[in-house]
Amino acid sequence: MAGILSAAAAQARPARETDLRPAEAAMVSVRGLEKTYRPARGPLTLFKNLDFEVAAGEMVAIIGQSGAGKSTLLHILGALDTPSAGTVYCASTNVAKFTSRQAAAFRNREIGYVWQFHYLLPEFTAQENVAMPLLARGQNKREAMQLAANWLSEVGLDDRRDHRPGELSGGEQQRVALARALVNNPRLLLADEPTGDLDETTARQVFDLIERVHLNHGLTSIVVTHNLDLAQRCSRVLRLEHGALSPYIAQSNLRPGSGSE
Ligand SMILES: Nc1ncnc2c1ncn2[C@@H]1O[C@H](COP(=O)(O)OP(=O)(O)O)[C@@H](O)[C@H]1O
Numbered sequence: 493m494a495g496i497l498s499a500a501a502a503q504a505r506p507a508r509e510t511d512l513r514p515a516e517a518a519m520v521s522v523r524g525l526e527k528t529y530r531p532a533r534g535p536l537t538l539f540k541n542l543d544f545e546v547a548a549g550e551m552v553a554i555i556g557q558s559g560a561g562k563s564t565l566l567h568i569l570g571a572l573d574t575p576s577a578g579t580v581y582c583a584s585t586n587v588a589k590f591t592s593r594q595a596a597a598f599r600n601r602e603i604g605y606v607w608q609f610h611y612l613l614p615e616f617t618a619q620e621n622v623a624m625p626l627l628a629r630g631q632n633k634r635e636a637m638q639l640a641a642n643w644l645s646e647v648g649l650d651d652r653r654d655h656r657p658g659e660l661s662g663g664e665q666q667r668v669a670l671a672r673a674l675v676n677n678p679r680l681l682l683a684d685e686p687t688g689d690l691d692e693t694t695a696r697q698v699f700d701l702i703e704r705v706h707l708n709h710g711l712t713s714i715v716v717t718h719n720l721d722l723a724q725r726c727s728r729v730l731r732l733e734h735g736a737l738s739p740y741i742a743q744s745n746l747r748p749g750s751g752s753e
């Protein structure tokens with residue numbers, strides 16, 4: 493396994509299903525999920541009776557038009573939002589039933605979240621930003637700073653520890669955000685258009701890095717992206733459309749008589 497992982501890291505080549513950890517059990521299991529927003533101007537149902545599973549070790553891409561509900565779905569999986577109905581098991585815990593205090597503890601323990609924008613705190617250094625989730629849960633500062641330094645090294649930013657976010661490039665800021673998301677050793681990585689604000693080359697480099705940490709740390713990852721080339725490097729691509737998630741089949745795989753999954 494280590495050989496496979498380091499080879500994957502060294503060559504930064506696309507992951508294939510066989511490179512990823514075998515599916516041991518569902519890390520995410522969603523049943524009968526409904527989300528309806530009820531603003532004054534009238535209700536908006538984003539999904540209803542949505543079922544899907546993500547196995548431990550999978551790296552799944554979610555694509556879909558703007559407004560399809562991708563961010564809302566990730567927020568629900570990450571206990572940042574609550575469903576209107578249904579069960580949402582994430583890391584063996586029903587996150588749909590949490591109080592806000594339970595949700596915060598769960599997020600801190602189990603979920604690494606990366607957004608399109610880095611949301612790093614501008615007045616703190618890269619290392620302090622990465623240490624923040626550890627300090628928030630009461631870890632002593634020396635240990636937190638050491639673990640943050642280890643993570644910055646893992647994302648290739650050893651020499652940027654003392655830089656503030658404004659002194660980093662967009663790609664470097666996302667690397668710091670990824671290190672901050674993972675410093676607590678979560679099992680599930682949720683990434684919402686993590687490369688959406690980056691140029692093509694930098695986007696590919698950040699995606700390479702996500703893939704590498706996914707493999708090296710045995711994560712289960714769900715990545716929302718508009719970039720089909722990057723999405724198709726994941727073990728599965730799902731499209732969210734009209735409230736349903738279905739396997740995305742690339743046009744080149746659609747041949748007469750080949751049917752679909
Ligand atoms: N708090 C809210 N109240 C009402 N509507 C919302 C709220 N949050 C999101 N929406 C609507 O839900 C839809 C899906 O949003 P979102 O999950 O952000 O989609 P995506 O990430 O796929 O672009 C959008 O039409 C959006 O306007």
Ligand SMILES: [Mg+2]
Nearest residue numbers: 562563564684
């Ligand atoms: Mg979104």
